[in-house]
Amino acid sequence: xxxxxxxxATIATLLTGGAWAQEQSIIVQSTTSTxxxxxxxxxxPMFENETGIKVNVxxxxxxxxxxxxxxxxxxxxxxxxxxxxxxxxxxxxxTERMDLMYNDFVIVGPEDDPAGVGxxxxxxxxxxxxxxxxxxxxxxxxxxxxxxxxxxxxxETGIDPSAASGDWYRETGSGMGAxxxxxxxxxxxxxxxxxxxxxxxxxxxxEIQVQGDADMFNQYGVIPVSPxxxxxxxxxxxxxxxxxxxxxxxxxxxxxxxxxxxQLFFPNASSD
Amino acid sequence: MGEAVTLALQLxxxxxxxxxxxxxxxxxxxxTATVLACLIGLPIGSLVAIGRFPGRNAVLIVMxxxxxxxxxxVGLLVYLHLSRSGPLGFLGLLxxxxxMIIAQxxxxxxxVAALSRQVLEDLHAEYSEQFRSLCLTRVxxxxxxxxxxxxxxxxxxxxxxxxxxxxxxAVIIVGGNIDHLTRVMTTAIALETSKGDLALAxxxxxxLLVIAxxxxxxxxxxxxxxxxxxxx
Numbered sequence: 001x002x003x004x005x006x007x008x009a010t011i012a013t014l015l016t017g018g019a020w021a022q023e024q025s026i027i028v029q030s031t032t033s034t035x036x037x038x039x040x041x042x043x044x045p046m047f048e049n050e051t052g053i054k055v056n057v058x059x060x061x062x063x064x065x066x067x068x069x070x071x072x073x074x075x076x077x078x079x080x081x082x083x084x085x086x087x088x089x090x091x092x093x094x095t096e097r098m099d100l101m102y103n104d105f106v107i108v109g110p111e112d113d114p115a116g117v118g119x120x121x122x123x124x125x126x127x128x129x130x131x132x133x134x135x136x137x138x139x140x141x142x143x144x145x146x147x148x149x150x151x152x153x154x155x156e157t158g159i160d161p162s163a164a165s166g167d168w169y170r171e172t173g174s175g176m177g178a179x180x181x182x183x184x185x186x187x188x189x190x191x192x193x194x195x196x197x198x199x200x201x202x203x204x205x206x207e208i209q210v211q212g213d214a215d216m217f218n219q220y221g222v223i224p225v226s227p228x229x230x231x232x233x234x235x236x237x238x239x240x241x242x243x244x245x246x247x248x249x250x251x252x253x254x255x256x257x258x259x260x261x262x263q264l265f266f267p268n269a270s271s272d
Numbered sequence: 273m274g275e276a277v278t279l280a281l282q283l284x285x286x287x288x289x290x291x292x293x294x295x296x297x298x299x300x301x302x303x304t305a306t307v308l309a310c311l312i313g314l315p316i317g318s319l320v321a322i323g324r325f326p327g328r329n330a331v332l333i334v335m336x337x338x339x340x341x342x343x344x345x346v347g348l349l350v351y352l353h354l355s356r357s358g359p360l361g362f363l364g365l366l367x368x369x370x371x372m373i374i375a376q377x378x379x380x381x382x383x384v385a386a387l388s389r390q391v392l393e394d395l396h397a398e399y400s401e402q403f404r405s406l407c408l409t410r411v412x413x414x415x416x417x418x419x420x421x422x423x424x425x426x427x428x429x430x431x432x433x434x435x436x437x438x439x440x441x442a443v444i445i446v447g448g449n450i451d452h453l454t455r456v457m458t459t460a461i462a463l464e465t466s467k468g469d470l471a472l473a474x475x476x477x478x479x480l481l482v483i484a485x486x487x488x489x490x491x492x493x494x495x496x497x498x499x500x501x502x503x504x
Binding site for chain 1: 357364366450451463466468470
């Protein structure tokens with residue numbers, strides 16, 4: 001009997017990890033680029049030191065992050081799909097949306113550039129050329145912020161790439177890194193945010209082929225999840241985190257983050 | 273590959289605290305899930321092994337089919353239940369090691385149940401006449417079967433552990449791969465792969481293999497010690 005009781009206690013301890021220290025913590029439902037590029041590793045220690053609030057990051061695609069936050073499984077949403085973010089706030093899931101920072105999207109491709117788009121600035125013309133040549137193009141195909149942007153650009157070219165899905169248009173249905181790995185493996189063009197690309201370590205012979213179009217702008221926003229909609233959220237800590245990110249200090253910290261001497265994110269929170 | 277082996281050695285020899293944390297969490301989650309899955313799976317396995325009831329064949333087929341449960345489906349089901357908007361959301365368990373243990377337990381309990389059922393049924397076929405002549409009750413029969421099949425059942429448990437420690441689909445959904453909280457070996461490997469750091473991902477994979485090897489070696493040595501003492 002004693003043995004059984006001991007066993008039960010052991011299992012209970014293993015299950016719960018014993019008595020957890022009662023510390024303030026929040027969960028951030030985030031897009032992957034901010035996590036994969038190492039930005040959080042740079043920012044969070046500063047924030048945690050200052051406020052004592054532990055920030056736990058769940059990095060998934062923007063689509064999934066929004067869905068998880070709508071299920072009340074996060075305290076803060078940090079993604080990059082402006083219209084979806086505004087809809088999120090409008091539907092009452094978030095308290096307010098704040099511009100946080102930006103960078104831009106680029107199209108990377110193999111060195112030999114089979115579609116001949118190297119150096120082009122006009123992204124629509126480049127996409128049309130890739131489609132016209134039937135050169136391989138790997139898409140996220142996962143409703144992420146990058147995928148939504150890509151689909152919007154295709155729509156403006158008047159080309160429906162999904163008609164060629166499985167042919168030259170390859171939808172990986174996975175994250176940015178996995179899509180880059182797959183695209184590079186098959187010699188396909190890939191549209192990616194610049195931060196992920198700069199910090200990506202399996203570039204092989206790939207380089208940026210298309211960049212500089214004003215429409216490749218990539219805005220990130222931050223939204224505290226609404227305590228009215230989700231009573232379980234740690235609203236105060238969530239607001240503290242969002243406010244810190246858009247404060248001068250947070251913005252300076254974002255600007256200071258570099259990989260290979262290149263700044264990955266450009267802070268642009270409005271100062272009002 | 274050579275680069276990955278070197279990196280794996282460097283990581284282990286440097287005693288990297290982050291790596292240690294991830295390894296320990298992997299072991300804690302998967303070993304706990306294995307113990308729980310045995311507590312659930314062995315009774316079910318033995319009941320079905322010696323029981324004769326209508327629909328038994330259908331139960332066997334379902335049990336065997338559940339061994340092929342896709343981890344990502346288990347993860348999704350557990351997520352939907354533990355999510356704040358789900359029926360068990362009030363427990364606040366999502367994105368904790370507990371959620372990962374629950375998911376892996378559900379994933380491997382069918383494996384333990386189905387494999388132990390087969391082991392015990394085979395043994396029961398051998399022993400049944402003897403059991404009848406000794407007028408053993410059901411419970412006594414099950415106890416005798418479990419004891420005599422203990423080494424085979426140990427292997428069943430190891431099969432469950434192997435499945436648990438190697439899966440990524442379930443724990444990444446219910447754990448969220450949160451650094452210093454729910455990151456385990458497999459989710460760390462997935463993360464490094466998505467960062468394009470294939471050498472580090474492979475190095476972590478090699479370390480995971482060595483850990484699995486260590487667990488199996490530990491179980492084997494326990495078994496050998498026990499067998500030796502049985503003959504003293």
